Amino acid sequence: MTEFDGGAAEQSGDVPWPWRGGPSHHEAASASATVAHRIPQIDRALGLIAVVIEAAAGGINEGAAGTNEVAALACYTRAFRALRAATILALEGLYLEARVYARDVYESAGLARYLAKRSAKADEWMEGKWVKDNEVRQYAERFVAPVEGVPSSPYREYYRQSSDLHHPTVWGCLPLLFAGPEEPCRPRLASEYSEGDLEKVLHEIASEAVFVCFTIINAAADPLVLWPEWRKAVEDLARELAPEEDWSHLERDWEAMRREFEELRSHMIDSAAIDAELDRHPNSVQNVKRRIVEGRNTQLRGSAPNPGTASEIREGHDR
Structure with a gap:
């Protein structure tokens, strides 16, 4: 065992521990094609979410909101911030921790959608009562199509996989010691750049951001109350992130959607x-x-x- 030297940055001559490895990771990430591709996608998704959050807040400030709208907005705001936090952690080389925050996005957005449509549950939530995760997952099943070869829905499958990382399981902890089955024990205390790991986590964050947008469509009183251009932007981003998927269920006559939107707005009162x-x-x-x-x-x-x-x-x- 080596001699104790105090461990702090001033003894080691390195940067403080919270940022150890960060500068070199940031330098590598700045030159990464992955970052140049994924960060704009995450930024676009965050912009789409932010405009809805801000519009909903305006309605609440006008005094025209129920507890379900307030509760849903609070959860969506948490999901938005978790997306930002996950992105920042990923760019600092804290890949596992970024994925933990991605799980928080999933839970917050799923709960927001549920509370938006369940006023009685929103009342309970506003009183500090816990809403069971299983209730939210069961409600989410109505929005998820089954996938061939997957025993449970994609929603539940992601919940299972993300739970392994969110909690201190062997899958969430052991990789921090061993890079591979034949590798020696080397705790990953400082940030280390990995193009492959960074691509995976940024793609997951971008996908989670689009998932939030989809839950917003489900949470709305009717999809027609959302700007057609907003919905079209969500569709475009989803296709860009997963071009191999079938997105035909999102296709609309967007010019007709704009006409319906304008007609609906003409009948609305403040x-x-x-x-x-x-x-x-x-x-x-x-x-x-x-x-x-x-x-x-x-x-x-x-x-x-x-x-x-x-x-x-x-x-x-x-x-």
């Missing part, structure tokens, strides 16, 4: 107008509840005070 309509309509939920409260007050007191409009009731409840 949140303030919706609130006014709900205040006015006698059978809106808040007005029905108001009549029930009035009836109870009449029975209890013999006369009922005017509880005000539905919007006044809501404001009082919020306070």
Whole structure:
């Protein structure tokens, strides 16, 4: 055993441990054709996700969102940040750790899609209750086509494979000691450049980013509410990432989609107008509840005070 020298960077003359191997890895990555090809794809996907997140946040700020929308947006924001983190880790040579974050993308986006369509579950989630992973995976099955030769769905298969890396299993840990079956034990403490490993992890991150886009389409009230150009960009990126796959189910007449989108928008009203309509309509939920409260007050007191409009009731409840 060698003598203890303190271990810190100032004793070894190297860069601090958090960045050990990073400069040389960054230099090699900067000259890599893999990076030049994959990073723009990841950036395009992140841009597609970001524009939807920002649009949804605008709707929430206007006061026109339910708990399902807030919960879904929070999970999508986490997925977005995990994609960024995975990319940064990959470019620093922390390939395994990048794949761990890619698993977080998968879970966050899958949960976002589920909560967007399950308001009762979103209410529970907002109260801090745990949503079981199996519930989300079962819900996801409706969006996944079976693959010949694969016993379970691709969604479940990826979950199984990523779990091996996400947890400290033999598959997730032993490769950090041995580069191969005949290789000596050499713990990989500093970043070491591998073109093959970098290509695999960047392709996985790009694919996960497109997966997030697909879940957004599923999570929307209707695909027609999303910009046709956005959906076309997702299709183009998916074909680029996996040209060997059959993407015919994504094909649309995009000019016709644009016309439908414009027609739909022409009939939409803003949140303030919706609130006014709900205040006015006698059978809106808040007005029905108001009549029930009035009836109870009449029975209890013999006369009922005017509880005000539905919007006044809501404001009082919020306070």
